Amino acid sequence: MKAKRVSRNISIALICVILGLALSWQFQSIRSNAKVMNLESQKKDDLVVKILNEQKNNENLRAKLNELQVQLNKFESARGNSDENLKLLTDEIQKLKTVAGLTDVKGKGVTVTFAKEDSLNVEDDDLLFVLNELRATDAQALAINDQRIIDTTEVRVAGGYIMVNGRHVTPPYVIKAIVDPDNAVNALNMIGGALEKIKLFIDVHVEKSDNIEIPKISEELIRTDKLKPVEKD
Structure with a gap:
């Protein structure tokens, strides 16, 4: 009878150990999955920021292209008008000096x-x-x-x-x-x-x-x- 009781206690102890290990593995798995999900969410946020920056750069390039086209049209319209040409050239020189870092x-x-x-x-x-x-x-x-x-x-x-x-x-x-x-x-x-x-x-x-x-x-x-x-x- 005593042997059976000892055997039963050992079995209960083993079951407790196994359950403890199972719970521990489950907890670690949950934590690991949470970290992965958090990292993936952060990566998505970073990707969104990069896409928005690229879209902004594209918009800036289109705006610059339009600006150059307008400038070209002005020069073509001012052809033969020396005063207008001088003003356009002065404005362009000022813009180039700004881009080159020669103005505050x-x-x-x-x-x-x-x-x-x-x-x-x-x-x-x-x-x-x-x-x-x-x-x-x-x-x-x-x-x-x-x-x-x-x-x-x-x-x-x-x-x-x-x-x-x-x-x-x-x-x-x-x-x-x-x-x-x-x-x-x-x-x-x-x-x-x-x-x-x-x-x-x-x-x-x-x-x-x-x-x-x-x-x-x-x-x-x-x-x-x-x-x-x-x-x-």
Whole structure:
């Protein structure tokens, strides 16, 4: 009788252990499925943001094409009218100077500030990652610590300092961008985006603004002495 009781107790204990393991496996499975579903939801959200950004870029390209067509029509209409041609050429030169970074500009955008106390952790690649992400969201003007960023601008570490346009910039590092604020914030804060890894080591603050001012680039940095126009037959 005693042996039967011991056997029954052992059986009950084994059943309890098996049930415990089964419940544990079920709980782990539920948690794993929840994580997968959450990750898939995040990926879908990121994909939606990317699609919206691409649609915005396409709209900007179409608007630019229409703008160029209007400009062409104006030149054709002003053919033979010297005063009108002069005005159109002056306006075009002003526009080209703005695009080239030779004029002060302002508009809506964002600022991205790297905390001063984390400045030793900031590398040139961190700044370049943010600049490239902002360019991808159609930023029309960029600056680091009021150094205008143009096509020939270099951002690099030299002698323990970060150099921009050949100038030593000191922390805190502040990137300004004239860009659609909502698109820029969504792109920068995207999971797996530019700031996710940077924020593991550096305190970075992104802020929208209705009035971003970006100064022009120094004209001494625009060099064309090695450039010669190609003459076509």
